[in-house]
Amino acid sequence: MTDIMKINVGPQHPSTHGVLRLITELDGEKIISIKPEIGYLHRGLEKLAESKTYLQYLPLVDRVDYLGGFFTSYAFCNAVEHLLNIQTTKRTEYIRTLCMELNRIASHLLWLGTYMLDLGASSPIFYTFRERESILALFEELTGQRMMYNYFTFGGVRFDVDNNWLDKVNDFLNILPKAIGNYEKIITNNAIFIDRTKNKGILTKSFCSKYAITGPNMRASGLEIDFRQKMPYSAYNELGFVVSVNNLSDSYGRYLVRIQEMRTSIDLIKQCIMFLKQNKDNVSCNINPIKLKIPQGEYTSYVESSRGLLCCYIQSDGSEKPYRVKWRTGSFYAVQVLPELVIGQNYNDLIAIFGSLDVILPEVDR
Amino acid sequence: MLLKKLLNKIYYLILGHFTVFKHSFKRAVTVEYPEKKVKLPERFRGKHVWNSNECVGCKICEKVCPVNAIHINKVEDNFEMQIELSKCIFCGNCQYSCLKHAIKMSNDFELAVLNKNDLNLNITSNEKKIEAKND
Ligand code: SF4
Numbered sequence A: 001m002t003d004i005m006k007i008n009v010g011p012q013h014p015s016t017h018g019v020l021r022l023i024t025e026l027d028g029e030k031i032i033s034i035k036p037e038i039g040y041l042h043r044g045l046e047k048l049a050e051s052k053t054y055l056q057y058l059p060l061v062d063r064v065d066y067l068g069g070f071f072t073s074y075a076f077c078n079a080v081e082h083l084l085n086i087q088t089t090k091r092t093e094y095i096r097t098l099c100m101e102l103n104r105i106a107s108h109l110l111w112l113g114t115y116m117l118d119l120g121a122s123s124p125i126f127y128t129f130r131e132r133e134s135i136l137a138l139f140e141e142l143t144g145q146r147m148m149y150n151y152f153t154f155g156g157v158r159f160d161v162d163n164n165w166l167d168k169v170n171d172f173l174n175i176l177p178k179a180i181g182n183y184e185k186i187i188t189n190n191a192i193f194i195d196r197t198k199n200k201g202i203l204t205k206s207f208c209s210k211y212a213i214t215g216p217n218m219r220a221s222g223l224e225i226d227f228r229q230k231m232p233y234s235a236y237n238e239l240g241f242v243v244s245v246n247n248l249s250d251s252y253g254r255y256l257v258r259i260q261e262m263r264t265s266i267d268l269i270k271q272c273i274m275f276l277k278q279n280k281d282n283v284s285c286n287i288n289p290i291k292l293k294i295p296q297g298e299y300t301s302y303v304e305s306s307r308g309l310l311c312c313y314i315q316s317d318g319s320e321k322p323y324r325v326k327w328r329t330g331s332f333y334a335v336q337v338l339p340e341l342v343i344g345q346n347y348n349d350l351i352a353i354f355g356s357l358d359v360i361l362p363e364v365d366r
Numbered sequence B: 001m002l003l004k005k006l007l008n009k010i011y012y013l014i015l016g017h018f019t020v021f022k023h024s025f026k027r028a029v030t031v032e033y034p035e036k037k038v039k040l041p042e043r044f045r046g047k048h049v050w051n052s053n054e055c056v057g058c059k060i061c062e063k064v065c066p067v068n069a070i071h072i073n074k075v076e077d078n079f080e081m082q083i084e085l086s087k088c089i090f091c092g093n094c095q096y097s098c099l100k101h102a103i104k105m106s107n108d109f110e111l112a113v114l115n116k117n118d119l120n121l122n123i124t125s126n127e128k129k130i131e132a133k134n135d
C-alpha cells in the first residue's frame, strides 16, 4: 500500500476535449476514485433564452454543441414549429436531414482524429481533418459559415440547395468510403490499438439504463436503439438504413460503431441527394420570424445527434420570448458514467476510456 | 501468441510510417496564409457593408441582433449605422432580416486592429468608406 495521491486532470488538459476537471485519487498507478467537475464552459444558454426573442436565440443554439450545430438547430426549430403548428415541406426536411448526416460524419471524423491523438497516434488526426475540412467547406458554401451555421429557420431553411452543390457533396461522398477504408487499414487490426481499447472501459447494459446513456456509446453495448428509426423525425421515416450495433461494450466496440455510422450516413445522404434532385419545392414557410409570438404550450423535440439523444424542451407563455428552454444532451450522461468505467483501472487508461465516450464539454455545460 | 502479437505491432508500426511517408509526396491540402488565401464563398459572413441609400430606418436589424451590436440612428435627414464588431457574433440575423437588403456581409474577415475602439464602426455614408478600406 502506497500513499494515496490526489491529482487534478484538467481543466486545461488537452485530452479533456474542452475544459473538464477530473479530481483523481491514485494508489500507485491505480485509480481509486474519480470525480468529474463540470461547469467551466457554462455559458448560461438555457437562462439566456428567457431574455431573447426566438429569432435572437436561434444563432446561439448552434453553440450548444459546436461540433453538431445542425442537430441543436434542428431540435430548436422543430420544437418551435410544433408549438406554432406549422408544416414544413418535404424538401426542407430532406435538406435538413442531409445537413445533419453530413454533420454526423464531420463530428465522428473529429472524434476519430482526436481519439487517436489521445492514444498517442499523432498522424490520423491530419487525415481525418483533411476529410472534415471538405465537409466544412461544403457547409461554408451553403450556409456562410463553417461551424455556427444559423441555417435552419422556423419552418424552413435559409437558402435552397442547388444541383451544383449537391454534385459537390456527391463527389465528396465518392471519395469518403476510400478514406474511411484507409483509416481502418492502419487502425482496426492494429495490435497496439487493440491493446489499448479491447476490454477497456466496459459499459454494460445496466450502466446504460442506469445512467441514461444514448447514442453510439449505448449501441456499442448491444442495445439497438436509434431514435432515427424508433421515433422517426425529419425525413428519416422515408429513408432506409441499418442501425450499427455490436455487443463488445468496450472502447473498441464504440470505435467500430462510429466507423459503421459514418458509412450509414453516406448511404443516407445519397438517398437525400437523389430525392432533392428530383423534387423541387418551397423551402420556407409564410411566417414572419421577427414578430414571432408562440401560443402557450410546451413541447420537447428529440434528435439522434452524433453524441446521443438530444432534446430541446420549450415552454411558452404566449409572449415573444420563451418562458423556459431546457437542453438534454448525450455528453452530460457520458461524463457521469465515467467513474464506473475507470475505477480500478490503470491511470494511463483514463484518457483512453474517456476519449472513447466522445464527450465534448460545451454540450455538457451549455 | 506473444510473438504473433509482437510481429503484428511491428507490422503496424512500419505500415503507419509508410502511410505518413506516402503522404509526403501528395499535394499539400493547406494554404500558406497570409501569402495565399483561400477563395471564400459568396455567402460568407464577414464584416458588414451597409448601404445608407437603401436603409429606411425600420430598426429591424437592431431588434433581431442577439447581442445588441448594431444600432441605426437618424442624423439630420439621413441614417447612421453604429456597429460594434467586437460584440458581433457574425450570425447574419441582421442581413437576413433586413427587408431592404441594405446590410450585406462581405468577405472581409481580417478584422484585427491594434486599438479595440477601432472595431466600433460608425458608418454614415458607408459605401465610399468601406470601398476605401478594401482597396
Ligand atoms: S433593417 Fe435594414 S432598412 Fe431597417 S434599419 Fe436596419 S439596415 Fe435599415
Ligand code: SF4
Pocket: B064, B065, B066, B067, B068, B069, B070, B083, B087, B088, B089, B090, B091, B092, B093, B094, B095
Ligand atoms: S451579424 Fe448578428 S451579431 Fe452581428 S450585428 Fe448582425 S445580428 Fe448582430
